[in-house]
Amino acid sequence: MHVQAEHLESYVLGQLPEDLSIVVDFHVRACASCGGRLQEVSASMSDRTAPEKSKHKLRLERRKNVRVPTDNPAGLTILGPQPSGRKETRILDTSKDGLKLLVPCELMRGTIVQVHLSNLFILAEVRYCRPAGAAFHAGVLIQDVFIASDSARE
Numbered sequence: 001m002h003v004q005a006e007h008l009e010s011y012v013l014g015q016l017p018e019d020l021s022i023v024v025d026f027h028v029r030a031c032a033s034c035g036g037r038l039q040e041v042s043a044s045m046s047d048r049t050a051p052e053k054s055k056h057k058l059r060l061e062r063r064k065n066v067r068v069p070t071d072n073p074a075g076l077t078i079l080g081p082q083p084s085g086r087k088e089t090r091i092l093d094t095s096k097d098g099l100k101l102l103v104p105c106e107l108m109r110g111t112i113v114q115v116h117l118s119n120l121f122i123l124a125e126v127r128y129c130r131p132a133g134a135a136f137h138a139g140v141l142i143q144d145v146f147i148a149s150d151s152a153r154e
Contacts, residue, residue, distance in 0.1 A: 011024045025068075067095045068093060074091050081111065092137070100139055103129070120145060120148070
């Protein structure tokens with residue numbers, strides 16, 4: 001089953017409830033059809049809301065996939081090179097291939113992390129980490145996504 005158009009619009013605007021947003025996010029990563037529709041909806045909405053700004057941004061954007069703003073709480077575990085305990089983080093935006101995180105500590109480029117979001121475990125590699133006030137913005141490249149069974153979350 002594919003994502004409804006109105007859910008894609010609400011997802012782009014960050015107006016979906018968290019549980020539905022997670023489902024849409026996971027589906028558009030796995031479904032090429034819905035991922036393409038998401039990019040079309042996002043581009044269309046950008047054109048309607050700020051035509052001059054969005055056209056300029058599209059020319060400068062070098063990313064392969066559209067970013068979708070979010071603000072979801074998540075857990076972060078550093079797996080390597082030096083493992084750590086779980087830290088609280090926020091997912092600020094997401095695309096088909098990556099996430100932008102607000103993290104409490106600086107992460108080295110190449111660090112392998114696991115992001116815990118509801119029943120998803122996202123394995124990712126840190127691509128950049130920059131200061132953002134008292135915290136840091138980290139961009140991570142998604143390597144794999146796992147869905148936890150109910151027994152694994154307990």
